Amino acid sequence: MNDLQRTTDWYLARKGRVTASEIYILLANHKEDMTEEEIEEYKKLNPKSRVRTKEVPFSQGTFSYLDGKIAEQFMPDNAFLEYMEDCAPHSRAMDWGTLMENSARMRFCNETGEEVLDAPFIPLKGYERFAGGSPDGIIRSGGILEIKCPFNPAIHLKHFLYETAEDLKEDNLQYFSQCQYNMICVERETDIEVPFCKFVSYDPRTSKSKQLKVLTIPKDVEFQKQLLERTELAVQYFREKIEKINNAKMIV
Template sequence: MNSALQLQPVEMNVIQSLDLGALNNLQADKSHEEWLLQRKGKFTASEIHRLMTALSKPNELPVGAITYVIEKVAETLTDGLPESFSSEAMQWGKDNEVEAIEKFEEKTRLFVNNTGENQKFIKYGKHAGCTPDGLGYGFGAETKCPKSSTHVIYKGILNGQDLKKINSDYYWQIQFSMLCAKKSKWFFISYDKRFSKEKHRLHYAVIERNENDIELLKLRLQLAIDKKLELIKNFK
């Protein structure tokens, strides 16, 4: 072999490092695509709150809920990956989510698995499911890495009632996650590493399963599924 074409050990290490990085990115992209396909056409925990408005008439789907149903119909009947949206704030949360779980584990001495790239989609029947940020023995975890001003607000969340009052979207997300994952409690975790003092960076609260609200969720979900199947029939 021409010595001019031989790579020095340092150069070979760089190339191997670049190849490994590219491979990891490719695997991450593939896993993300598989996750999107698993969720496609299904009602998911992150958006289940869209079914939980106008609860004074629990047996009726409000306009916003019907819009959500139509989106699921479109996903079911079309090819390819569903449309997804990511903002700068959402990316910040994704980038810091694993660190938040690690800090939570350090603080509570609880072990959390199925985090980060190892998260799994848990099906609830054929038409719904959730992707917990983490799962432990008897509990799940929902992690938020919000704006610093929002983190200040979240420090006031001590239980499910507080969460329902301060951010009902997350409340319904967690209740539905407990239904899907068959858990009796869920940790709501807020983390912001930008705070100067470490003790101010992590906040968490235990959210207990509320069976009355679970029943409301199941009722609205069934209405949504029935509407989805009804609309799909129009295309046959």
């Protein structure tokens, strides 16, 4: 496990912030009725269409997620840590992933000859109060690391079949989004371009030649732009909701 992560300071750094591992939640939309003007414009381009709705950010699940993060911002640190202890999900799969992470990192270094530095939670510059990410490592020669150690060997072997970044994006948007968002966070923090993320899947229970998969995920400028646009919308929601809560009267 990254020595700078899953500590008390790490949990407090994530408190009340959208994180890279959950940024995909911001990509969800809900449907809304078009205005008459929008329907008219749409029919000019699609004369046979009967569509009268449009997709707009966010989904109800997104708003619930953001509301949870806003609630965290109003919690004292000790109460938040107690809440995390009581409510944070725990499973054998999560424990396995945490236990195997250091072994995966060492195997990656041995196979590639790369040196990997530990990384803390990195607030997103420009939105420090609201968002950030925790890459599983920063590669000294360039790029970052994202490690997955699936509890189910079949999932690891599915990862082993990936040949392109698009394969990861199509199969697991959460992981692809996490890689891209962590690249943004590190790049903004260091002012050094992060051209790729090495996506690592590791399972020591499989045959030796299939234990490690390393897939290069190049920087996707357009996708990163979309993530930042959704971040801006989320931050706007944060600010408006926090202001309402601060201005609400205790007794009415």
